[in-house]
Amino acid sequence: MAELDSSAEAGLVAQWRELLARHAVATCMLDRQLGERFGLGMSEFEVLERLVEGAGAGDGHALRVSELAPTVHLSQSALSRLIARLEKAGLVVRAMCESDRRGIMLTLTEAGRERYEQARPVHREVLGLTLGGGFGQACEAPSPD
């Protein structure tokens, strides 16, 4: 692969630092808010969201773990344990997949859907604060509420 000339390199680094900063601030605030108020980590929320999206109208719809995996940026083992936590919390049910008995089907419980619906506005609000325009270094409350 070709070398980068120094101005391209500087631009790349600037872009990278900006990305790191945004990610750090958003992640920090999300984890704090979702954790304190709903007992959810950022990735937990992300998984619940995928399940809600997959479910659509009828809540019978289930998702295979192997389908979920590429959409959340976690290793297979981390995802496995995350699902275990969600199940222990009663937000999700693991069921054997009939057609391929190696697979696991995930279903949102009613509690899981409710938890998600409650957490969602907070999640969006944090995104608005951290991705939208001006923001500081704050990891604290998005609004004094």
Place this chain on the structure above:
Amino acid sequence: MAELDSSAEAGLVAQWRELLARHAVATCMLDRQLGERFGLGMSEFEVLERLVEGAGAGDGHALRVSELAPTVHLSQSALSRLIARLEKAGLVVRAMCESDRRGIMLTLTEAGRERYEQARPVHREVLGLTLGGGFGQACEAPSPD
């Protein structure tokens, strides 16, 4: 804070997912490449880079940990341990700050500077692959070299 209308929300979420994806791919590849080839984590590299930048021409320049802290996105404790690792690896020296004996001054060793200079092109190359245009999900080698 005001609610978001649904189109603004959708845009925000899309932006967030894009950021997460870029961050995940870049982080993964960086950690892998820098780790395997230079025994450095992403944040270790970042700290070395700050020291190099701080040093400028004369290498005598030292940086206070408290100055370093806000520029890397780590908790104070994580930074403290990271520095301990760098020192153990002989890349950095911790010295007491004369003017304020609570503080710690960091200096790059020659080995530290060399390690950084070696790692830097790899770091930039990964950024080019993951931040620049098209990229897949790859966490593997940037170039077969």
Place this chain on the structure above:
DNA sequence: TTGCATTGAATGCACACGCATGTACTGTCC
């Protein structure tokens, strides 16, 4: 059918992280 490579998920392990706390030092107010 038996044998074997492959895939989906769970688990042992080491490690880096954040939070809370501890320890040393500084500055201020009396």
Place this chain on the structure above:
DNA sequence: GGACAGTACATGCGTGTGCATTCAATGCAA
């Protein structure tokens, strides 16, 4: 000077993560 709040860094502890491995189920080939 002495007490006390505040700052800088280190450390104990619990937890989430990735890697390597394991176990079960599948698909294919002989």
